[in-house]
Amino acid sequence: MATHPHAPYAHAVMAALGDLHDPANSWTAYDSDNGEVMLMETVIRLDDDKTRQTGWTGGLFLFWSQVRGWEWAYETDDGRNSDPEPLITGPLVTDPAHIVRATHTLLSAHGHKQLPATGRERSHTGPVTLTPALKNATTSSDSYDPDLDRETAHELAAYAVAPGTTGSAPE
Numbered sequence: 001m002a003t004h005p006h007a008p009y010a011h012a013v014m015a016a017l018g019d020l021h022d023p024a025n026s027w028t029a030y031d032s033d034n035g036e037v038m039l040m041e042t043v044i045r046l047d048d049d050k051t052r053q054t055g056w057t058g059g060l061f062l063f064w065s066q067v068r069g070w071e072w073a074y075e076t077d078d079g080r081n082s083d084p085e086p087l088i089t090g091p092l093v094t095d096p097a098h099i100v101r102a103t104h105t106l107l108s109a110h111g112h113k114q115l116p117a118t119g120r121e122r123s124h125t126g127p128v129t130l131t132p133a134l135k136n137a138t139t140s141s142d143s144y145d146p147d148l149d150r151e152t153a154h155e156l157a158a159y160a161v162a163p164g165t166t167g168s169a170p171e
Contacts, residue, residue, distance in 0.1 A: 004030040005133040005148065008159040009093060010042040010064070016096035020103055021062075022047050030133075038137065040066045040148070046103065054107045062087060062103065066148055070094060072106055072115070086116035093155035094119035121155055128157040 004010075010028045014021055025045035032038050042064040051060045058075030063084055069092050071084035088094055088102045098119035105111040130138070134157055137148040148156075 003133060004028045004040065005131065005137040005153070006030070006040040006042065006064075006066070006156055007133075008131075009156050010044075012159045013042070013062075013064075013096045013099050014044060016100050017044065017046075017103060020046055020050055020100070020107075040137070046107070050107065055109070060106065062099070066092065066152060070099060070102070070119075072112075085112070088115075088117045088119040090119035091121040091155065092152055093121055093158075095122035097122075122158065128154055129160075130154070130157050131160045134160075 007028050014023065014026060022045045027043055029041045029043075030038055031041070042062075044062040046060040046062065048059055051058075056074060058077070060075070061073050061081060063071045063073065068084070069089075070087040072087045073081040073084045076082055087106070088098060090098070098117065102115065102117035102119065105114050105117055108114075130153055134148070134153045138150050138153045
């Protein structure tokens with residue numbers, strides 16, 4: 001996951017979700033489906049035991065991309081996913097605490113009817129430095145436009161750990 005430009009952000013969201021998500025069935029991707037635009041995606045499967053305890057019969061998923069932001073879907077009886085629905089509105093790079101709050105709403109009785117929740121970006125202090133992967137994602141060439149605007153790249157960079165440090169970016 002570390003080579004994907006959005007991996008630190010995805011990791012911060014998964015860490016904030018804690019045992020609400022299933023790490024073995026959660027992932028990030030940075031792929032092109034049309035040969036031009038690279039799409040950053042995160043798929044987080046919520047823990048099946050927790051979803052069943054709240055009345056869902058199939059799995060629940062959270063999805064993020066730099067195009068659509070945060071969405072959720074449920075697993076249908078035939079093993080496919082429902083059409084994604086908005087999980088949260090607000091900035092593309094929403095504070096992980098707001099994602100957790102929206103997930104708790106989703107897991108509450110009839111909570112899906114209360115979505116989308118409203119989110120905000122995390123307040124961060126000090127300068128942020130783009131990782132090499134984020135720099136590459138903001139670079140255009142003669143054959144394609146950049147995959148990511150610089151503002152979103154800076155929001156994602158706030159979740160990257162500075163070289164030579166350990167842990168996560170400050171909350």
